[in-house]
Amino acid sequence: MTDLVDSMLDLMRRLPPTRVEENVSALVNICPDYADDLLGSVDQPLKLKTDRATGREYLACDYNRDGESYRSPWSNEYDPPLDDGTVPTPKLRQLEIKANEAFDTYREMYFEGGVSSVFLWDLDDGGFAGVVLFKKSLNPSTASEPSGSWDSIHVFEAAERGRQAHYKLTSTIMLELGIKSSGDISLSGSMTRQTEQDCPVQNQESHITNMGRMIEEMEIKMRNLLQEVYFGKTRDVVYDLRSIESLERQRRQRELQKELVGFMKR
Known part of the structure; x- marks a missing residue:
C-alpha cells in the first residue's frame, strides 16, 4: 500500500502542475481503493462553492470534505446535505x-x-x-x-x-x-x-x-x-x-574591448 501511494505521489511531482486535477482524477480512477490517501496528500487548486443557506462563497478542499459533500464555514451545513457529517x-x-x-x-x-x-x-x-x-x-x-x-x-x-x-x-x-x-x-x-x-x-x-x-x-x-x-x-x-541590444552593437562592443585590451598591453 505505502509503495503504491509513494509511487503515485512521485508521479504527481513529475507531471505538469497546471493539470494536477486531471492527473489526480485519472489516478483515482486507476486505483480507487487509495483515493483518500492520494486526495489527502496532494494539494489541489481550491474550488469555489456557494452556501445555499447564506448565499456566501466558501472554499472546498479535502479538509472540509466528507465523502462527496463539503461543509460551509458560514452555516456549518454540508452540500449535498449529509445527516451524519463531521462538525x-x-x-x-x-x-x-x-x-x-x-x-x-x-x-x-x-x-x-x-x-x-x-x-x-x-x-x-x-x-x-x-x-x-x-x-x-x-x-x-x-x-x-x-x-x-x-x-x-x-x-x-x-x-x-x-x-x-x-x-x-x-x-x-x-x-x-x-x-x-x-x-x-x-x-x-x-x-x-x-x-x-x-x-x-x-x-x-x-x-x-x-x-x-x-x-x-x-x-x-x-x-x-x-x-x-x-x-x-x-x-x-x-x-x-533574447537580447535587448542588437547583435551588431554587441559585436562592435566586443571589438572595442579587444582594442582597449591591446592598447593596455603595450
Missing part, C-alpha cells in the same frame, strides 16, 4: 466563526478580493487543528490580459501547555499565471514551508491572534521567495534567450 464541537464552532470573520478581514486587506475560509476540528490528544484557505483569481476580459490564480493552504495544529500554546504550521502556496497576447506562456508551481512556535494564550481568541501573526509572516516570506525563484529565474532565462 466541530459547539465550543470549537464558536472559535471557527470568529476565525472566519478575522481572516475575512485579513483577506480584504492583503488580497483586495478573493475568498477565504477557515475550518477547525478536534484532535484526540485534547488540542485542535485547522486550515486557513485563501484564493484570488484573475479573470481576464480580453485575450491580451493575463490570467492566473493564487491558492494559499495553511494547516496548523495547536496544543495548549498551561498559559502557552505550541503551534505547528504547514503552508502551501500554489501559483498559476498565463499570458496569451504573445503566444501561450504559462508559469505555475507550488511551494511548501513549515514552522513551529510557542505563543502566550490568555483565552480562546488568543489562538486567532497567534495563528494570524504566524500566517502573515509565512505568507510574506513565501511571497518574497516566489518572486525570487519564479519571477527572478524566469527573467534571467528570457534575457539569456
Whole structure:
C-alpha cells in the first residue's frame, strides 16, 4: 500500500502542475481503493462553492470534505446535505466563526478580493487543528490580459501547555499565471514551508491572534521567495534567450574591448 501511494505521489511531482486535477482524477480512477490517501496528500487548486443557506462563497478542499459533500464555514451545513457529517464541537464552532470573520478581514486587506475560509476540528490528544484557505483569481476580459490564480493552504495544529500554546504550521502556496497576447506562456508551481512556535494564550481568541501573526509572516516570506525563484529565474532565462541590444552593437562592443585590451598591453 505505502509503495503504491509513494509511487503515485512521485508521479504527481513529475507531471505538469497546471493539470494536477486531471492527473489526480485519472489516478483515482486507476486505483480507487487509495483515493483518500492520494486526495489527502496532494494539494489541489481550491474550488469555489456557494452556501445555499447564506448565499456566501466558501472554499472546498479535502479538509472540509466528507465523502462527496463539503461543509460551509458560514452555516456549518454540508452540500449535498449529509445527516451524519463531521462538525466541530459547539465550543470549537464558536472559535471557527470568529476565525472566519478575522481572516475575512485579513483577506480584504492583503488580497483586495478573493475568498477565504477557515475550518477547525478536534484532535484526540485534547488540542485542535485547522486550515486557513485563501484564493484570488484573475479573470481576464480580453485575450491580451493575463490570467492566473493564487491558492494559499495553511494547516496548523495547536496544543495548549498551561498559559502557552505550541503551534505547528504547514503552508502551501500554489501559483498559476498565463499570458496569451504573445503566444501561450504559462508559469505555475507550488511551494511548501513549515514552522513551529510557542505563543502566550490568555483565552480562546488568543489562538486567532497567534495563528494570524504566524500566517502573515509565512505568507510574506513565501511571497518574497516566489518572486525570487519564479519571477527572478524566469527573467534571467528570457534575457539569456533574447537580447535587448542588437547583435551588431554587441559585436562592435566586443571589438572595442579587444582594442582597449591591446592598447593596455603595450
